[in-house]
Amino acid sequence: MKELFFKDIQTISTLLQKKEISSIELTNQLLKRIEELEPTLNAYITVLKEEALEQAVLMDKELAEGNIRSSLHGVPIAIKDIFETESSVTTSGSKVFEHFIAERDAKVIEQLKAAGAIIIGKTNLHEFAMGATTENPHYGSTRNPWNIKKIPGGSSGGSAVAVAAGTAFGAVGTDTGGSIRLPAALCGIVGLKPTYNLVHTDGCTPLSWTLDHIGPMTRTVADSRMMLRIMADPENVNLIDLDAEMTDLHGVRIGVCEEYFFENMNLEMKNVVDAAMLRLKELGAEIVAIKLQDLKEAIEAQKMISKSEAYTFHEENFAKTPELYGKDTAYRLSLGHSIPATEYIRARNTRKRFIRHVLEKMAQKGLDVLFTPTNTTPPFDIGSIPPEESLNNIFTLGKTPLGNLLGFPVISVPCGFTEEKMPVGFQLIGKPYDDGKILNIAEVYENSTNWVSYLEKNTAYKTENITL
Template identity: 50%
Template sequence: MSELLFENIETVSSLIQNKKLSPVELTELSINRIKEHDPTLNAFITLMEEEAINQARTLEKEIYDGKVRGFLHGIPISVKDLLQTKGIRTTGGSKVFEDWIPNKDATSVQKMKDAGAVIIGKANLHEFAMGATTENPHYGSAKNPWNIKKIPGGSSGGSAIATATGMVFGSIGTDTAGSVRLPAAMCGTVGFKPTYGLVSRYGSFTFSWSLDHVGPMTRTVKDSAAMLEVMMGHDPLDHSSIKKSCSVQLNEPLKDLKGIKLGFYQDYMFSGIDPRVKRVIEKAFNQLELLGAEIVPIDLPGIQEALEGLKVIAQTEVLSFHNPILKNHSHLYGDDLKFRFKYGQDQLASAYLTAQRTRNEFIGRTLEQMKGIDALIGPTNVQPPFDIGTMVPEQAISNMFTLGKTPLANILGFPALSVACGFTEDELPVGLQIIGKPLCDKRVLEIGDCYETSQQWVQALKTNIRYFNAYQH
């Protein structure tokens, strides 16, 4: 039965709705797998065993009463511990909130519950989502399932691990400069950052008001579309929430990519890339062309200034959020966060305003460059994951920029997907990134689904046993 945990959501949903698999059985399988492998991987901060079983029992009764909430009915998922869960502690990966129990769910969590998803636990993360490694000084470092000595990426590292190892079918993550997509790439899974404002951030600890996104993390692109379909929608509790949205369900997937034009800016996308990663990405590009896509060179004028602006915006806004907490609890923060706050304290209001103006100008220029182009492509990660414990706090602030090419989509606010595209010679995963135009989330997912279906790298997750307990000895 454990092989069911690696099936896609559509397959398992059909079994549940046809009463061939009960939500309780599936939830118990998920919990048992977490208990078996999480001592090695440290993907979770809090396992919600009792709550999940009770939720599954309710959903099982509904099935037998003829009530089906939808395709997520009875499907176990996890939630990054940055998002509030009613009655369950929400730590933010910090010591400051280690005992905080919210009285309501984050909007995205509530929507998943309403759709019938079983919330199985709170996933480990980089403290307050402020890092790219998920090396957490308070709850322990999360381990990459392809080599447990390596980082899984971050900040949503626990979510990526849980998904990659069959503990859950998906997870809700957050992404400020790549925190959904980078760990997905490094763990061999799928991560999707939607258009800014498409999914409510209400109930999530703030990193950066103008850069934060909430998005799905799954094993397949189609599963991400299924989760996004439920999560998105206007929320009056989130000032950035947009009212415009349409279905992203992939009911009629693309058979090929004929007529699809993909823009590639080599100077940025291949800068600082490891040769091992580059070889994998070039093979992925070849496959896109075999599917019929046209890859065209483009320019992104002002990109470096915009990315420098992202650093100013992020570190200024995060300091604004944390300043009231720092007054009384600064000693409870990890060393790398203290270094980040110092960077934020050195920024002037004029620098912040200049950064936002530079950003807006860059968005306009990029939209001009993307006329006639369906999406931008490039690597998600340009470096393989490094060993846990080898990064000093002073360098940690730049990890997201040196490890991957994810920050671009955050400064733009455009939808961006990371999909597995192969492995280095060291058998470490690499992610292909697809960045679309605003509110063209479905098109990005369609392109990614077509590529993924043609390659089936997802199958490698089923056979990976490198994280089994015996691997440590």
């Protein structure tokens, strides 16, 4: 059974539908693995053992009757503990919401349950999703399974680790500045930030209404496609094409902007990303140099919008109980307090101009996607960056925030390792509602490598090696 922990969702779904394994067996095995690994990895805040087993019984009954809801029917997945779940606590990684029990499921969780997914647990995160490391002062730091001294990235670090370590077959995260894509890259999995508003955010604790996205975190690109099909808002899903497929990349034009995206990049990691770019070219893609204007102004606008909107949401609680917030979260919120409305409006206008500019540049060059590194600096040791310096971690570890300012679909795909065997990823940024296209390009690349099979066999993921 152990080898199933690292199988993709498609394989697990087939085994379930052929009745070669039951959802109850699968769920029990994952619960046992969670129990074994959690003392070290700390990927979960809450394990929903009873609820998961109850749902597994129902899914097996329906399978026996020939009722298959979707490809996620009976498959255990994890969700970031920032989504409301009926009758269970949703902490958002904070003591502020330590006892908050929702009366309903978040919209996306409702859709996943309706599709037959087993919610096995709620994963650890950076407090209120306000950080890139998942060093949580209230629920403990989550550890990277490739090197447990290192951060897994954040804020969806627990979700990334659950998938990477084989304690969930897929997971759901949120992404406001790179919180899906950065931990996906640091943990060696696929992370998808869909087009803005493609996945409904109702029932998800907000960080920034303008920048928040929800998306899947999986072992394979195909699994991300499968989960997105289920997670997408039914009113918006017809705006994307998830059915078209590619066998090669002939005719695909990929833009590369050296400025900002490749600046100050670790040389070893740059070599890995450059090799991935060369592979895309070998698969038929045309690589086109592109220059984008006002990148620094765009980054500042992203920061301004995020800080302002975060403070707005937390203003009342932060005024009443500031002592319940962690040091780095409190520091971030204090910065948002002093931003005048004029600066916020100016940042919003900068965002609009930047979106128009990028779309115009892509049209002028006939580009399908943009290519960038995801992570540009290796993950640092847990506890090595003090709270007052942590604000810029998302900007120093990777090149993800502009994807949120744009609201375009972005996928992070694993592409290799550093000499210390830490994963490296690259991003593909598509135009609005071209989610299917970036998935196609990423899948052609993934299918040309042995990455997925390597992850399945690599001993860094095995239980005996994930110990303190």
